[in-house]
Amino acid sequence: MNTKTQSVKHQNKTFQTKGFSLVEILVVIAIIGILAGISGIALMKWLPEANLKRAARTIVSMCQDARVEAIKRNQRINFNCDNVTNTCVVSFTNGTALRQFDLSTIGSGVHLSNSLNTTFSSRGRALNAGTIPIANNAASTLSITVRTSGSIITN
Secondary structure (H helix, E strand, O other): OOOOOOOOOOOOOOOOOOOOOHHHHHHHHHHHHHHHHHHHHHHHHHHHHHHHHHHHHHHHHHHHHHHHHHHHHOOOEEEEEEOOOOEEEEEEOOOOEEEEEEHHHOOOOOEEOOOEEEEEOOOOOEOOOEEEEEEOOOOOEEEEEEOOOOOEEEO
Protein backbone atom coordinates (compact mmCIF):
# COMPACT_ATOMS: atom_id res chain seq x y z
CA MET A 1 0.00 0.00 0.00
CA ASN A 2 1.10 3.29 -0.85
CA THR A 3 0.45 5.75 1.79
CA LYS A 4 0.91 9.25 0.98
CA THR A 5 1.47 11.49 3.79
CA GLN A 6 -0.45 14.60 3.43
CA SER A 7 0.90 17.57 5.13
CA VAL A 8 -1.55 19.96 6.60
CA LYS A 9 -0.47 23.48 6.29
CA HIS A 10 -1.66 25.80 8.94
CA GLN A 11 -1.88 29.37 8.05
CA ASN A 12 -0.82 31.60 10.86
CA LYS A 13 -3.75 33.88 11.29
CA THR A 14 -3.53 36.73 13.71
CA PHE A 15 -6.82 37.60 15.24
CA GLN A 16 -7.37 41.31 15.74
CA THR A 17 -9.77 42.35 18.43
CA LYS A 18 -12.02 45.22 17.66
CA GLY A 19 -13.27 47.53 20.40
CA PHE A 20 -12.22 47.89 24.01
CA SER A 21 -11.92 45.39 26.78
CA LEU A 22 -13.99 45.69 29.92
CA VAL A 23 -10.93 46.61 31.97
CA GLU A 24 -10.04 49.46 29.62
CA ILE A 25 -13.56 50.86 29.80
CA LEU A 26 -13.58 50.65 33.61
CA VAL A 27 -10.25 52.52 33.82
CA VAL A 28 -11.55 55.31 31.59
CA ILE A 29 -14.78 55.57 33.63
CA ALA A 30 -12.75 55.76 36.86
CA ILE A 31 -10.56 58.56 35.47
CA ILE A 32 -13.63 60.50 34.31
CA GLY A 33 -15.20 60.06 37.76
CA ILE A 34 -12.11 61.38 39.53
CA LEU A 35 -11.88 64.41 37.24
CA ALA A 36 -15.59 65.14 37.68
CA GLY A 37 -15.22 64.97 41.46
CA ILE A 38 -12.30 67.39 41.47
CA SER A 39 -14.01 69.86 39.14
CA GLY A 40 -17.26 69.64 41.16
CA ILE A 41 -15.44 70.66 44.34
CA ALA A 42 -13.78 73.58 42.55
CA LEU A 43 -17.13 74.66 41.12
CA MET A 44 -18.78 74.61 44.54
CA LYS A 45 -16.06 76.92 45.89
CA TRP A 46 -16.25 79.27 42.88
CA LEU A 47 -20.05 79.60 42.60
CA PRO A 48 -20.78 81.73 45.74
CA GLU A 49 -18.04 84.20 44.81
CA ALA A 50 -19.33 84.46 41.25
CA ASN A 51 -22.88 85.09 42.48
CA LEU A 52 -21.63 87.85 44.81
CA LYS A 53 -19.78 89.56 41.95
CA ARG A 54 -22.84 89.23 39.73
CA ALA A 55 -24.99 90.97 42.36
CA ALA A 56 -22.43 93.77 42.73
CA ARG A 57 -22.27 94.31 38.95
CA THR A 58 -26.05 94.46 38.74
CA ILE A 59 -26.33 97.01 41.56
CA VAL A 60 -23.58 99.17 40.03
CA SER A 61 -25.41 98.98 36.70
CA MET A 62 -28.64 100.06 38.38
CA CYS A 63 -26.88 103.04 40.01
CA GLN A 64 -25.48 104.08 36.66
CA ASP A 65 -28.90 103.67 35.03
CA ALA A 66 -30.49 105.86 37.71
CA ARG A 67 -27.87 108.55 37.17
CA VAL A 68 -28.23 108.46 33.37
CA GLU A 69 -32.05 108.52 33.57
CA ALA A 70 -31.91 111.55 35.88
CA ILE A 71 -29.69 113.42 33.42
CA LYS A 72 -31.65 112.27 30.35
CA ARG A 73 -35.09 113.11 31.77
CA ASN A 74 -33.86 116.25 33.55
CA GLN A 75 -35.56 115.17 36.78
CA ARG A 76 -34.73 113.43 40.04
CA ILE A 77 -34.53 109.64 40.07
CA ASN A 78 -34.50 107.58 43.29
CA PHE A 79 -32.20 104.64 43.93
CA ASN A 80 -33.15 102.54 46.96
CA CYS A 81 -31.53 99.37 48.27
CA ASP A 82 -33.40 97.83 51.20
CA ASN A 83 -31.73 95.12 53.29
CA VAL A 84 -35.08 94.03 54.80
CA THR A 85 -36.64 93.09 51.46
CA ASN A 86 -33.22 92.37 49.89
CA THR A 87 -34.11 94.41 46.80
CA CYS A 88 -32.82 97.43 44.90
CA VAL A 89 -35.21 99.72 42.99
CA VAL A 90 -34.68 102.58 40.54
CA SER A 91 -37.82 104.74 40.49
CA PHE A 92 -39.25 108.14 39.75
CA THR A 93 -39.87 110.43 42.73
CA ASN A 94 -43.59 109.53 42.53
CA GLY A 95 -42.72 105.87 43.21
CA THR A 96 -43.11 104.41 39.72
CA ALA A 97 -40.40 101.77 39.33
CA LEU A 98 -38.10 101.82 36.32
CA ARG A 99 -36.00 98.83 37.29
CA GLN A 100 -36.04 96.37 40.20
CA PHE A 101 -33.60 93.70 41.32
CA ASP A 102 -34.25 91.03 43.98
CA LEU A 103 -30.98 89.64 45.33
CA SER A 104 -32.77 86.55 46.66
CA THR A 105 -33.06 85.24 43.09
CA ILE A 106 -29.29 84.91 42.72
CA GLY A 107 -28.66 82.15 45.24
CA SER A 108 -25.63 81.43 47.45
CA GLY A 109 -27.28 83.50 50.19
CA VAL A 110 -26.36 86.83 48.61
CA HIS A 111 -27.89 89.60 50.68
CA LEU A 112 -27.62 93.31 51.44
CA SER A 113 -26.01 94.01 54.82
CA ASN A 114 -27.23 97.60 54.95
CA SER A 115 -29.74 99.87 53.21
CA LEU A 116 -29.06 102.92 51.06
CA ASN A 117 -31.58 105.45 49.80
CA THR A 118 -30.36 108.19 47.51
CA THR A 119 -31.68 110.44 44.78
CA PHE A 120 -29.82 111.45 41.65
CA SER A 121 -30.37 115.06 40.54
CA SER A 122 -30.84 116.21 36.96
CA ARG A 123 -27.10 116.92 36.89
CA GLY A 124 -26.26 113.33 37.85
CA ARG A 125 -25.18 114.07 41.41
CA ALA A 126 -26.25 111.89 44.34
CA LEU A 127 -28.00 113.81 47.11
CA ASN A 128 -26.99 111.20 49.72
CA ALA A 129 -23.65 109.44 49.61
CA GLY A 130 -23.31 106.00 51.14
CA THR A 131 -22.06 102.45 50.97
CA ILE A 132 -23.99 99.28 50.17
CA PRO A 133 -22.30 96.19 51.66
CA ILE A 134 -23.20 92.87 50.04
CA ALA A 135 -22.40 89.48 51.60
CA ASN A 136 -22.92 85.79 50.84
CA ASN A 137 -23.01 82.47 52.76
CA ALA A 138 -19.26 81.97 52.26
CA ALA A 139 -18.55 85.09 54.40
CA SER A 140 -17.30 87.05 51.39
CA THR A 141 -18.27 90.70 51.14
CA LEU A 142 -18.18 93.47 48.55
CA SER A 143 -19.01 97.13 49.02
CA ILE A 144 -20.51 99.55 46.54
CA THR A 145 -19.92 103.21 47.36
CA VAL A 146 -22.05 105.96 45.85
CA ARG A 147 -20.35 109.36 46.10
CA THR A 148 -22.10 112.73 46.04
CA SER A 149 -20.43 113.42 42.70
CA GLY A 150 -22.46 110.54 41.28
CA SER A 151 -19.49 108.23 40.80
CA ILE A 152 -19.83 104.61 41.90
CA ILE A 153 -16.96 102.55 43.29
CA THR A 154 -16.82 98.82 44.04
CA ASN A 155 -14.48 97.54 46.77
